[in-house]
Amino acid sequence: MRSIYKCVICGSYTEETAHCGVQTRLLLNGKLRSRLSHLMTYLLRHNPGAVNLSMDREGWVGIDELVNALRSRWDPKALSWLTKGACNSGGAARPKG
Numbered sequence: 001m002r003s004i005y006k007c008v009i010c011g012s013y014t015e016e017t018a019h020c021g022v023q024t025r026l027l028l029n030g031k032l033r034s035r036l037s038h039l040m041t042y043l044l045r046h047n048p049g050a051v052n053l054s055m056d057r058e059g060w061v062g063i064d065e066l067v068n069a070l071r072s073r074w075d076p077k078a079l080s081w082l083t084k085g086a087c088n089s090g091g092a093a094r095p096k097g
């Protein structure tokens, strides 16, 4: 899966590394996105009412919103990889030099 980036100007989610003429911020790398996708598929398939998430018109949810929703329903320790991965992604997106 391709990585997800967020535009720092308009706030929209994209798979592109640039939006609105500036470099986007890495939100989820492909590996984490794939993992998250499986988790979401599980939720929607087995327990669609478990989390109350609001998606935008493209079907994206904010990582913070998702983590908070998941943490409200499941053991936070079981989801530590989620926030850790997101933090690592943010670090990786910082400009070099």
Ligand SMILES: [Zn+2]
Residues within 6 Å of the ligand: 007, 008, 009, 010, 011, 012, 019, 020
């Ligand atoms: Zn933009």
